[in-house]
Amino acid sequence: MPLKKIGELKVNSQPASLAEVDRFTEKLIRKMPFPNEAQDDVAISISEAVNNAIMHGNRQDPQKQVLIRFYSCSQYLRIVVQDHGLGFTPNRVPDPRKEENLLKASGRGMLIMRHLMDRVVFRVVKMGMQVILEKRFPGGLPT
């Protein structure tokens, strides 16, 4: 079964949009064959990607929106979060687990996404930056 688009949402670049995205996400993934814990993993990871798109990508510019698209096939769920920023180089991001970074209040979003999802891809597209998140359904083949 090929990937099919199952939902789409566009939100303004302000922190208050996180709650809106979470309500949409929760409704959509409730119907999927994920155990409760995996549903939380997906919701947490989406909140990280959208937060980064709002804060770092679009820098809270009221002229710019964040686009979130959901796709699924028989094996996995894919979420694509897109901003209108310049992108960044993921492997230049400091490791938050280093002693000197442990008491910093930020810098853990990418680590958490990578840990909770089966696949996380960052790529620069013409429009801006895309973060692709994938989570396999129970028994689903590797993505």
Add this chain to the structure above:
Amino acid sequence: MKLKLHEENNVLIIEIKGKMMGGPEANDFHEALKTEIGKGFKKFILDLREVDWMNSSGLGMLIGGLTTIKNAGGELKLSSVTEKIHSLFVITKLVTIFESYDSMEKALESYR
């Protein structure tokens, strides 16, 4: 995210309910802490029993809270840390930063 505050044996207990996802609510938390520190509280417990989930902004909130309280000469302990939150502490290596207890009784006991 919702906050509920009460005092027990001179310890300020803050119950957090819902999702700790950051956004405008993180400010409410820091404001509440500052107010209570201003009243003279030194001993704090955050009760995480009813937290549905937490992301990196939630972790940042906890670290910010710890720093604020320590700088004011106080102490912060966490109670009822769920397995899920504990696993986030492990991934991020924050386990050593927070003093955590699996129940409110044990957290209160530690202040006696």
